[in-house]
Structures are given as C-alpha cells and as structure tokens.
Amino acid sequence: MSENDSSQMPALDRSDARVRNDDGLSGAVRAFIDRVRAGDLGMLPVVVGLVLISVVFSALNPIFLAPNNLVNLLFDCATVGIISLGIVCVLLLGEIDLSVGSMSGFASAVVGVLWVNMGWPVAGAIAVAILAGVLVGAIYAFLFNRLGMPSFIASLSGLLAILGMQLYILGPTGSINLPYASPLVSFGQTMIMPAWLSQSLALVPGVVLILTGLSTMRRRRQANLTAQPMTNLVVKAVVLTALLEFAVYYLNQGRGVPWMFGFFVLLVVLLNYALTRTKWGRSMFAVGGNREAARRSGINVRRIYTSAFLLCSTLSAIGGVLSASRLASSSQQAGTGDINLNAIAAAVIGGTSLFGGRGSAYSALLGIIVIQAISNGLTLLNLSSSLRYMITGGVLAIAVIVDSLARRSRVSHGRA
C-alpha cells in the first residue's frame, strides 16, 4: 500500500509500522468512512440535508429548483451568511453572541437614518454602521475579559439594548425607504456577475487546489515526508470544478450569480485562510479547545477573545447593511424574528461545534444555504411565518442534537 521503495529509507512520517496509512483513492475513502463513524461528520449533514430539502420541496413545488429561485436564494444567503460567519468565530471559542440580529438591524437603521434622513454620503453612513459593530464587539470583549461576564448573558442584554437603540434612532415613523436607484440597493437586488466572469471564477478553486497541492507535494518530498498521491489531488480538483461549473452554468440559465453572493464567498475564503493558515487561526482553535493550555503556551488569550467578539459584531453590522440594501429599507423589523437563530443554526449545521474548538468558515456558507433553502421552500408553499418558525426551530434542534451526539462519539473514539 505504501508507495515508498523498499530500498529507500522510510519517510519520516512512515517509520512506525503500527499505523495504517491510507494512501491512494481507496485509502482516502476508507479514512473518510472511519472519520464519520468516529463522529467527525464534517460536511456530511449538509449534503444529506440539501439532498433531502431539494427532493421534498421540488416535489411539492417545482419552482423551488428553478434557476431564478436559486438566484434569489443566493441573494438571501449572503446577508445572513455574513452574520453567520461572525457566529463561527465566537462559536470556535465556545462562546456565543445572541445579539447579532439586533446588531444587524441597528446597522441597517444607522445607514437609513444617516444616509436618507440626514443626507450623509452613503459611504460615510456605512462606515459609521460598521464602526458601531466594532464598538459593540469591543464592549462584549471588555465585559467578558475584564468583568468575567458570560458572553451568553452579555449578548442577551445586548440584544435588548441594541434593539432599543434601533427603535430609538428610527423614531416614530419606524421605517425608512432607501432610494431604489442607488448603487447600494442595486448591489443587494440586481447586480449580477456577467456569465463569462462567473464561469471563469468557478475554475479558480480547482486551479488553486492543484497549484498549492503540487507545491506542498514537492516540499514534502524534499523534506522526506510522504505526500498525497497525484491521483487524489486531480480527482478532488476535477470533481470540485465540475460541481462549481455546473452550479454556475445552471444559475446563468436564470439571472446569474449575484455580486453580493460573490462578496460573501470572498469573506468566507478570507476567514478560512485566516483560521487554517495563520497563527491567529491556530490560536483560535487552541483557545476553543483548551483555554488554560493555550494560556500556558504563551498565547494572549484575552486578545483572541477580543478579536472574535470584534469580528462577530463587525460582520453582523456588515450583514445588516447588506440586508438593508437587499430590502431597500431600514425598518423596525430589520434584524428581528429568526435572524439570530438562522445565523447560529447555519454555523452549527455546517459543522461548527457549539462546544468550541471545532469548525470552519465554510460551515457558514454551507449551513446558510441549507437554512435559506428551507425558509425559501416554506415560503414557496405559502406557509405562514408561524409554521416557518416552528419548522426552523425544529431544524435547529436537530442540528444541535447531531452536534452533541457526534461530539459524544468523538470523545469515545479519541478524536476530541
């Protein structure tokens, strides 16, 4: 099974005979099955969820899978998805921010009041809204680090306080319409990538995968470590590219890929890089996994918590601005209702653990697609929001149960 020559010295990481080495394609499949059995579910719940949702909803209403409905779905995904990205950051540390909905609502109200009512330039209004997010994150970090206030309680009181601020600045009218012709609103409603651009962007992940894979392979060989075989890499890249190209092609049969969704994906990729390839990201996982161990390794734990709270509130403010542009209005309803739970549920369904130390930026992307697909499908069925809330609540409960059971299984299989 090993591809080392018997004549050659064994690679540094292959000198222990007790370890089964999963090389090659069959090895990769076997390793995946082992991981799932041990409770390391990864993206599996998302894939299963999406297949189930597509089958059920398209059977009930064929419009569900129509390209233009999916384009709308992606528009909706971007706003809550960005909020969910912030939730991933705090969940990685085993903390929570329950005020992301209020924060996004407040940010959208700030944009409406400053831009439309007070005549500020739109960029200035957006900057103030995002700054408000930074400020709220700094307050949570202070409450948590210096006063030892659990983030659950701090953000619960924040939920009410920020909602109050939103209602206060909106005043008695309660709703501000944003100018329909402005770039901000068209970004949230009509701006679509040209087909050639989206088709070529869909090639990028596969190409990057091949290039980075080749360079890692070369460096590992030079360092006398085993590298993954070429076939694995090529198969991965080809499958990924085929899936993406098909998805983009299908969306282009309708209106195409929204710029706003592209912006969301860009943020996901950036956060994923930061979490997996930088010291900051490593510290995030370490603090989430074992805070005391991280502290003793010389990591500035307080700074890590601060960075996570700041990111979460800032990203929810950005999500709030985008939802204002999506709805072309700032209203008292913005950020209320199921936004909070949708953002948290998306992160959990995508595979970020509520218990800290496990997760990825991609969980926000995949999770929000599941959540929005459910919400979109239920809307297409003309169900009232009462039923939608009940069903979404049930889905969140199931996601958390899956997370807890998987965690128990991981503990007993030594995967933490």
Add this chain to the structure above:
Amino acid sequence: MTDQSRSASAPGEKILSLRNVSKRFGAVSALTDIDLDIFAGEVVALVGDNGAGKSTLIKILAGVYQPTAGTIEFNGREVALDDPGAALGIGIATVFQDLALCENLDVVANLFLGHELSPLRLDEVQMEVRAWTLLKELAARIPSVREPVASLSGGQRQTVAIARSLLLNPKIIMLDEPTAALGVAQTAEVLNLIERVRERGLGVVIISHNMEDVRAVADRIVVLRLGRNNGVFTPEASNQELVAAITGATENAVSRRQERKTAETPHPEQHP
C-alpha cells in the same frame, strides 16, 4: 541538616535565584519565605509531601501564579513573571502535571502552539519535519503527528509535552511529575532525556514522588515542607534523612512501617 556547601560548589553560573518568595491563597499560606537557586547544567529535584507547595512554586516560576512577596532574579536581574508568556520569553519552560495540551489539535500544532513558524502563512511542512526530528531525538513512539492529541495515550502525551518545552531552547526546564504516568522503558527514556538536557547546559527542575528516580538523576534535592524550605540534600543522603525532612519527624509513618516490617520478617533476604 542542610547542606549548603553543595550549592556553593555547583558547576556553572547561577541562572535563577529566588529570595523570600511567599504565596498566599486567601488565609492559606501555600509558600512562606522560599529560597531557591538553580545553576546551569544541574538537575534540582523538588520533593515534599502532598501540599508542601511544590506545584505552587513551579507555577510561580512558570508565570501561572504571581508571588505575594519576595524577589525572583534571572541571570542576576530581577524579573516579574506576570504571565506564562513572560516566563517562556526569558527561557523558563514548564511541563505541567496536567500537561496542558489542546486535545482538538494535532501533535504538530500542539508542539508549536504559540510559536508557529511564519505566523501569516503557517509553514506546515517545516513544522512537521522539525516535529519528527525532535520526536526521533527523544526516541518517542508517536504513531502519527497529524492525529489529534485526544487519540494518544498518557505516555505519548507526556512525551509530546516534554518535546514541546524543549522546542524553544529554554535555559531552564521544569518538569512536574514527569514519570508519574510512564511505563518502565519510557521512564528510563525520560531520565536519559533529562541527563541529555543537563549536558546541554540547561538547568532542570523536577518534581517527583519517586525517590528512586530522584536519586538517579538529581544533583541536588531540595525538600519543601508545609510551604517552607526544609533542607537541601545530595543524592547520597540516606532514605531516612530524606523521609525525615519530607515528613518533618524522625519518627513517622514511613519509619514505623519499616520497623514493623523488619520485626515481622527477621530474615528479609529470604523474602520471595
């Protein structure tokens, strides 16, 4: 009872020096007026009964606790060890009894935690190579450095923890009960390792309840009792002397038990 001549004649320069260090937790005095010197190229064993303050002392030197009173000098300069980062920064590395590893991260990530190579674009290949090289030097049996630490056994975790403390080229390495969880062969490996570290000119502090291990590697045995200095011995000191210093009486549970045993078995050499 105290043997200060040994410390005065010890080879190498004085790295660390504690004077009148005290630590109180509320009404409890965990440490009172502790003096301790550590020289380059020697192994100091810290012994004492449970609650004697050994772990508290180690935690003060590691920057986990701050002393209530007293001074700490490192290379002749007074230092404040405000947090673990400060202690690591000046060259005091610690292997804690509870190991302090992140179970969700793999071995490489744990080894380099807080000191990753190229922080903005982690150099995983280089880190993995250095991890394997270091583990080879320690003759460690780790199946894979890419498995989460949660899947390792107790002894393997101990090895990872010791390897991690050596990664930063410290001046002093402190080991809290390094052999408590280890098998016979691994204990010997760790003791060899401690000697190798001493030959490199590092100061080594070990806490152990195992007198055999202590005698095997220590150049100096410092006894703590109820949070106070209670004598400094050489490894040649007799067991009775050590036990008396640890328990604080020549007449104690250990000596009574030994007397009883000798009384019960008049010919101990014929014992199976």
